[in-house]
Amino acid sequence: MRKLLVRTGNGSLPDFFWNLLSLGFLLLPIGVNISTPFFVASAFLGIVQIILKKNRLKKKDLVFLCLPLLFLLTGVSLVYTENLKTGSDLIVRMLPLIIFPIIFLFIEEEKGIVRRLFIMLLFGILISMAINLFYAFSNSLSIVDGSLVFDSSFEGGYSFYESFNHGGNHFFGTRFAKTIHPTYLSLYILTSLLYFSYSRISFFYVIMIFLLFSLFLLSSRAALMILAVYIFLYIIHSGNGRWKNTMTALIVFSGILMVLLNPRVKTFYERIVDFGKKENFNYTTSEQSRILIYKSCLELIKHSPLVGYGIGDANNELFEEYRKNSYLVLVKNKYNAHSQYFQTWLQAGILTFFILIFPLGYLLFKAVGEPFVLAMLLTFVIIMAFESLLVRYNGIMFYAILMPFILRRERHLFK
Incomplete structure (x- = not known):
């Protein structure tokens, strides 16, 4: 653990x-309450560091200001x-969007720091999955x-395989994720898998198997x-060499195997195909519900x-639209837009939407x-298409910190 501590050589304040930011990343996959104090403390020290050290503004990074501007325009909608x-509760939750991008305008990460953040995140994922498995076996x-x-079926009486499609399974999906929402834990896993595949960390094969299994x-x-x-991107950019060829073959095989073995993929296809035959929307599956939401x-x-x-x-207007169309399942569950693009537009209009996507x-x-940058970008683009990422703390915090690093696109991210 001592090796994971950051020593910048610039004094105790940056260290x-x-x-504190590293500890926040460690605890982020485990829960909101235990990670928040570390992020709050790191934000405070970041601001103090800017004031005391009088760090210069990094003009090349002014694109970071899109995140604070998104926060401000969304805040204006309170009027x-x-x-x-x-509205006030959500604005307070979105404060990291204005704080961390401004901090990183003045404070630039040094070589190896992002690596440590991802290693701590990996440990957090490991702990989170261990907790989830414990509860799955207990239940x-x-x-x-x-x-x-x-009996792993949520409602009881189903076989291990049948419970994928009927009543839920304690070892899969939403029933399995006890620490945080599975979408956000999946986001942490995907970005970690991507980072370590390009940084060539020791024991990568073991890490990859663990992350894919998760x-x-x-x-x-x-x-x-x-x-x-x-x-797809790895095949295109894999290049030549024994390491690259082995990695490409392993990733392609593992990915295809994951898709083919996962019964929810087949279920997803069948439910989307059956959607056109529906006449009564009193009952909808999660896949079909999203179509009605959009x-x-x-x-x-x-x-x-x-x-x-x-x-x-915005959400109240959406609920009223559900009621008007008799989408009773959506009304009962009070689903938000389930897309950050739609969520932002509904909240604060077209200009704020363009600031989001800029x-x-x-x-x-x-x-x-x-x-690497393209793959990380597409990760957020796709996640935000299917989830209101900037509504929950876990999404806001991760986006506010990681996006400036990606926008900076420095090569030492991998060292």
């Missing part, structure tokens, strides 16, 4: 800042929000008539889609494209010939 409590094992019985258990369709993108979002955007409905009222477009333009 404390980076070490025409009736539900101020909901699956019981003593009946003096005998130990294993993705399989979490069973996120968006994550599997991103994994397919990784495979349809509702588009309808609302048509009526208020310029300024949206306000950060506090850094993504900037990276797409700059990432030509940089496979």
Whole structure:
């Protein structure tokens, strides 16, 4: 653990800042409450460091200001929000979007720091998965008539395989993820898998197997889609050499195996195909629900494209649209837009939407010939298409810290 501590050689203040940030990354996959104090403390020290050291502004990194601008424009929507409590709570949660990008405008990460952050994140993923497995076994094992019985189906009575499609399984998907939402844990796993595949860390094969197995258990369709993108990009940019050929073959084989063995992929396809046959939307699967959610979002955007409905009222307007169309499952579960693009547009209008996508477009333009940056960019692009990433703390914090590193696109990220 001592080797993971950051020593910049620039004094104790920078060292404390980076070490607190590292501890935050370690605890991020485990839970909100235990990681928050470390991120708050690191933000405070970062601001103090800027004031005391009088660090110069990195003009080449001014694109970072898109994140604070996104925060400010979303905050302006409070002016025409009736539900101020909901809006204010979300604005407070979004504070990292203004704090960390400004800190990284003045404080540039040194060689090896990002590596340490990802190693700490990897340890956090390991702990998180261990906790999830513990609860999965605890919920699956019981003593009946003096005998130990294993039943992993959530509703009981289904075989291990059948419970994928009927009633849920304690070892897969949302039922399995007890620490944080599976989408965010999958995001941490995907970015770690990507980082270590390019940085050539020791024991990478073991790490890759663990991360792929974790993705399989979490069973996120968006994550599997991103994994397919990784495979495609890795094939294109693999080049020659024994290491590259071995890595390419291993990643392609593992990725295809994950997709073929995961029954939720087949279920996803069948449910999407069956959607067109539906006449009654009182019952919908998660895949079909998203289609109805996006349809509702588009309808609302048509009526208020310029300024949206306000950060506090956007979800309420969406719920009302569900009620109007008798999407009872969506009303019952109070689903938000499940897409950051739709969520931002509904909250604060078209200008804020363009501010959201600007850094993504900037990276797409700059990432030509940089496979790591392109893959990391596509990770966020796809995740934000299927999840309101900047609504939950786990997504906001990760995006606010990692995006400036990606936008900077320094080669020492891999060293």
